[in-house]
Amino acid sequence: MKLKFLILLLLSPFSLLLSAQEGRLNMNLKGGNNAALGHFVALSFDARHSLEKYFSVEGGLLYNSAKGLVAEARPSLFCDFPAGRLSVEALLHYSPYSGIHNYALGGGVAFDSRYISLTMGYYYRALSTAGSSLNEPFNIYYGLTVNCLPSVSKWDLMVSLSNCRIFELERHYQPSLFVDAWWYPADKYGITLGVCYKPAGMFNLSSDYYQLYANIGGCYRW
């Protein structure tokens, strides 16, 4: 069961590469500090591919020096409107950190417009290790992104508040703040830069520092 789940996660985005009509491939390098994990670096590859005019899939793999492997896939059905794109997505997430297998399955809706992107969904998480398992039956994932430079073609600057960025699926009371920048010096090649701040205890009303990292990456789109 665990092996099948992992294979499904790994294959679902990359199996579409051959037939993708348009898409994007990202490579990211992260470095930062985490209260529980200490200093870390992480390397990730993720891709997004659109097929026809209604189906796309996003997913990839991340390796974190302190946390190990994380895999995630999000196939989605979408429909374009004059105001933006409305999507219905499924979420599959897997991480085997600390000898505990962490699986999440979920689904949600997303709306992407020129200025704002909104995502909201529900997921179920299971934590299992030899002889023990725990289930988290109720989790909400959400994201709000504001595009600050939507009218500049080569640049964009985005500010997001979310608990569900790719490879990062937290409990709903544990959002992170992201600031990301994109620069496309050529049509097909781009550079990404970003920082993420994650506090702990926000919904306890006694928040504290938890995590800060920066990332730099390259992007190829077709």
Next chain:
Amino acid sequence: MLQMVKKVYYIVLLLLLCGCDKIDFKGLVMATGDMVDSRYEQSFELHKGASVASIAVTDSYLFYVSTDAHINDDTRNIKEFANALRNDGNALFGVMLGDCIDKRGSMPLYCDAIDYKADEQKYPLPIFSVIGNHDLFFEGWDHFRNLLGASVYWFETIYDGGKDLFITLDTASGTLGAKQIEWLQEFLASVRDNYRHCIVFTHTNLLYTDTSQVSSGNLPLEETLLLFDIFGEHNVTLCLQGHDHYREDVMFKGVRYTIVGAIRKEFEKAEYLCVRLSDSGVEYEWRYIQ
């Protein structure tokens, strides 16, 4: 439209600046006093890393646990808990798992409620307090440290032929912080083998296995997994938690995780827990405030 935005801005600003006497809205976005690493350091300045108590016991004994008193003005429930503990000839100590108070400036009231009262109570048994998120509101750490002491500490019970270890953690900010995690790992690695049972007390619950606590937070997932790993690896017997206000009891990686229900007066079935430790393990008896 602009007027409405201005009104919302002023309301948010007002909430962040002052809050009310119960809810410190500043804590949503920033630490309201010393951060957890600083509280850890101040705790170790107080006790220098040594045990805060060594209690002589027999190999089978009782201790009492309550949590989330959320004291405003009424201390009846926590006094009943203290009376029950100190009139039980088999009990050795009590533990309050945090959120001792609910209102700005109520810490002296809580301390008075748990103080030994010779006219009502037979035995002068100690009650150890764990810090909770509500105890931190309105820069509450200063009150907690001055009136109750450290937020991270350990103590032991000693019986003929063995010892039990009790560790109190500071999870009031939703994280243990880097320093406390490092200490916990090193401490358990160096001393755990000297003890029969190891009991860990935290305020913030690690578990999220039901919908009883949708709106308030606990630890980040990866920190939770790390603690599961540390506790499992070092054979922690039992982890007692509060915060959720609803009872929960599960085993994971060989460790028993129990969330104790709240003792706050607003609860119809305010409860506390009597724990018996012996060679055969851990036994529970749940009791309710009358």
